[in-house]
Amino acid sequence: MSTVDVSAALDALEALAANASTSSSGPLNRLLNEHFTVARERILAGSPPKQVITELQTNLARAKKDVEKGLKAWYSALGNVGKSVDKSFPPNLSAISAAYDDPPLFVDAAASKALDNIVLDSLGRRGLWDAVEAFEEETDLHYNSEKRVLSEELYRIVHDIESGNLSSAIQWTNENKDFLAAPPHPSSLPYHLHRAVFLSFTDRMKALEYARAHLFAYMSTQPVLALVTSCLYSGADESPYANDPAPLASMFITDYCRRHGWAREDPLEVVVDLGSRGGALNAIEKARRVMGERLGNVRKWEELPMEVPLPPNRRYHSVFVCPVSKEQATESNPPTMLSCGHVVARESLTRMVKSGKRSAKCPYCPQETALTSAQRLYF
Numbered sequence: 001m002s003t004v005d006v007s008a009a010l011d012a013l014e015a016l017a018a019n020a021s022t023s024s025s026g027p028l029n030r031l032l033n034e035h036f037t038v039a040r041e042r043i044l045a046g047s048p049p050k051q052v053i054t055e056l057q058t059n060l061a062r063a064k065k066d067v068e069k070g071l072k073a074w075y076s077a078l079g080n081v082g083k084s085v086d087k088s089f090p091p092n093l094s095a096i097s098a099a100y101d102d103p104p105l106f107v108d109a110a111a112s113k114a115l116d117n118i119v120l121d122s123l124g125r126r127g128l129w130d131a132v133e134a135f136e137e138e139t140d141l142h143y144n145s146e147k148r149v150l151s152e153e154l155y156r157i158v159h160d161i162e163s164g165n166l167s168s169a170i171q172w173t174n175e176n177k178d179f180l181a182a183p184p185h186p187s188s189l190p191y192h193l194h195r196a197v198f199l200s201f202t203d204r205m206k207a208l209e210y211a212r213a214h215l216f217a218y219m220s221t222q223p224v225l226a227l228v229t230s231c232l233y234s235g236a237d238e239s240p241y242a243n244d245p246a247p248l249a250s251m252f253i254t255d256y257c258r259r260h261g262w263a264r265e266d267p268l269e270v271v272v273d274l275g276s277r278g279g280a281l282n283a284i285e286k287a288r289r290v291m292g293e294r295l296g297n298v299r300k301w302e303e304l305p306m307e308v309p310l311p312p313n314r315r316y317h318s319v320f321v322c323p324v325s326k327e328q329a330t331e332s333n334p335p336t337m338l339s340c341g342h343v344v345a346r347e348s349l350t351r352m353v354k355s356g357k358r359s360a361k362c363p364y365c366p367q368e369t370a371l372t373s374a375q376r377l378y379f
């Protein structure tokens with residue numbers, strides 16, 4: 001996807017800043033430290049000044065070339081960032097906005113403010129607090145201070161997880177135990193955190209002690225016994241769990257966002273990802289070229305009048321339509337899975353049960369499902 005190009009270009013820029021030979025102060029510092037200091041010391045020590053200065057001039061000319069080389073790399077990297085951003089969006093964004101909307105997008109104050117708020121939120125989500133402060137000054141918006149405290153906690157714990165320290169994450173799961181265990185979506189994060197600690201022990205007795213204290217509680221929902229018996233493998237490397245770490249950081253982010261009612265993904269990132277070149281905006285622009293005025297005004301559409309293929313991680317299925325009744329599932333008429341794996345709405349299942357029977361035949365395959373074994377599904 002196009003945003004990858006942008007992040008690759010930004011990474012290249014950061015690499016330049018981190019490299020001593022191209023960082024903003026590196027070559028100049030070298031010039032001052034190496035050449036000027038050395039020349040001064042040599043003159044003070046009695047070397048002929050004329051010779052020292054001639055040599056200094058040669059060194060300076062060489063150092064200048066280094067600085068110029070570094071600058072060239074910066075210009076080229078900066079240019080690449082601009083180009084990759086341009087490439088990610090249709091070239092005539094403002095024309096598209098003017099063509100589809102009346103008034104054009106983001107001209108009224110409320111819309112601009114909404115956009116600014118999303119940008120501010122996105123900066124906070126990335127932990128870019130310097131940028132948040134600069135943006136606050138420019139827009140008169142204020143990042144919610146309570147949310148900032150939470151975002152910082154999230155960052156701190158994710159950083160801990162990534163550097164192999166799980167104690168802060170485990171503490172958080174203990175503090176939020178009831179929430180995490182609550183149906184309909186009990187979290188497996190606490191189990192996976194303890195599992196990772198268990199697997200990190202080299203001393204088997206200590207590992208077993210840890211399992212007894214922290215893992216056996218999950219016996220009814222997780223394969224605890226199989227995990228614990230992995231101690232019997234002669235070497236840690238032979239264990240089937242050796243190279244099977246759970247994605248703890250992303251699991252933690254998911255649960256943390258759920259705990260505080262935040263969208264799991266950055267809304268700005270999702271919108272840019274879906275809308276940018278290759279996404280919805282491109283499809284709309286193509287349709288406009290083909291259909292012209294007949295396409296009408298985007299704001300009046302309830303759904304896009306064309307197919308927009310989405311990458312798998314951007315496909316959201318929050319709606320279930322029963323294949324039998326063609327009705328959308330609701331809380332009182334939820335999707336229900338039959339023993340064969342086929343899914344219908346509960347009311348359809350009830351209607352499928354013939355009088356006097358306690359089971360129903362699946363409308364798609366020959367299998368019968370006892371009413372008691374049909375399971376409610378959550379999307």
Ligand SMILES: [Zn+2]
Nearest residue numbers: 340342362365
């Ligand atoms: Zn079936």
